Amino acid sequence: MLLIDCPWCGPRDETEYHYGGQAHVPYPETPAELTDEQWARYVFYRDNPKGPFAERWMHSIGCRRWFNVLRDTATHEVLTSYRLDAPRPGGTDV
């Protein structure tokens, strides 16, 4: 069970949250000009790192806000959580 820090509600059990996949995936600036391959890349292709990974979570049972979590995919350690309008701690928005 992960203990995740909601930026608004504090530490709560993983069961109170919903997972939202990789964070910092920007919507294409010119969606009409994208090729099928570029669309597929935007819609389906995600990183799968071993180590720190920035991902989106939503506190669905609590304040119902989306936020980002930096989690180590190898150890499941929750490194930090931050609001959507904040940059990824330590840089590199991937």
Added chain:
Amino acid sequence: MAESIAALRTSPVAHLAERMRDATVTGARGVTLTEWPYITMVNLRVDPSSEAADRIEKTLGTPLPQRCGHTAASGPHTVVWLGPDEWLLLSQAETAAVAAELQEALAGDPGSVVDVSANRTTLELSGPAARQVLEKGCPLDLHPRAFGPGQAVSTTVGPVAVLLWQIDDAPTYRLLPRSSFADYLARWLIDAMSEYRGPAIP
């Protein structure tokens, strides 16, 4: 017209009233479960730094709570923090009047005032063993050092999402589940309470 409709309504756990009464445990490990149906509830969303929020605070006679867990009481009203720009107003006053008053204070600015009185019902769990009953299925730390009277948070009890509000040191808790989950939660609590009838197992 409104009064005749009010006379016809049935609360979500009215059919369990007798079983909840029978589940009462007295003594040092006592715990009781009762329903407080038809409490006025108004969902309020507004930017807390806006002028509309100031007008609403003036109407309610209390500042809106700014942090998770905080509540604010004023006359018949209690305001519970639901999110950074969302509150639930619980009130003994008449629903239509409260909603109209807040709607007027919002005055068409960005935000919303919605009567959600039928969304949830209120179950009150009280007595020396109340905390132990909740701890069987609530992931929060309910120890007095972490959670006390006047605090209210959204969490889960068993698998049911509730707004959990502590009233006093008895301890008395009010659980506000969505109406359609109230039957299950009441049965879950009745079952959880039954063990305190007997002596404590060492």
